[in-house]
Amino acid sequence: MAEYRINELAEASGVSVRNIRVYQDRGLLPPPTIRGRAGWYSDQHLVRLNLISRMLERGYTFATISELLHAAHHGMRVEQILRGSPKGGRFRNFKRAATITINELKKTLNASDRSIALSQKLGLLAKDGAHYAIQNPELLEGAEILVKSGVDLEFLLDRWVRVQGDLEDVAASFVSIITDTYFDENLPNLGEQGVSNMADLIQAVRPMAHEIVETTFRKALDEQISRAIGEAATYFDAATTGDDEPDTTAPDSTGDQSGPGYETTDIGTLNTETGR
Structure with missing residues (x-):
């Protein structure tokens, strides 16, 4: 190349x-x-x-x-x-301005030197003199929301690195649909037109692969969100039940009527002396 x-x-x-x-x-x-x-x-x-x-x-x-x-x-x-x-947003305005300073990164995202280096590695930022060019304003806006909610930026970027590796495996799997079929002993004899056709097939895989990944991920994400909300609801219900549970050791609201002259029945207490 x-x-x-x-x-x-x-x-x-x-x-x-x-x-x-x-x-x-x-x-x-x-x-x-x-x-x-x-x-x-x-x-x-x-x-x-x-x-x-x-x-x-x-x-x-x-x-x-x-x-x-x-x-x-x-x-x-x-x-x-x-x-x-x-959509409009502060970081989209930065994109029109092309750059953001390191002080702005530290102020808005609590960015450390390591997180800035990770952002460059992931293609989120690009060094531009004393500033940084913003490559993806939407991602920076999402990161800012999470950071303000208490999520550590380095934790978020480390998770991105992990996902990137997983998606590289997914991409290789889709491309192998073509390569596993055409990359054999006949490959050297395909000729220029054959190689061109194969390249077109690989490009044709792109929209299909994108749609499959997007649909599958959306479904998986919805399931995980529902599960997380369900777990949160369980904790909430348990805490609420613990607060509202009546104290079984407290006396009955009608007073303690046990003792001589009374017996307990299925419908309450009956005065055995008066029959009432």
């Missing part, structure tokens, strides 16, 4: 260095891989730049391009894009 410095990427794509940085700031182009003090771009960046250029030529706005690229990345359909309503 070819790698490019930003000047080389600009020359290969026909997009100026300035516009490449603008696309990154607007979230249209993923950040480069940082090695040492240099940023390196890949063929995927070049493909994305060519796509952005063609869409701009057709009159699409940055906002529309962003939505379409996001939808394509997740295998979404047009109706899924239109289903949701536009």
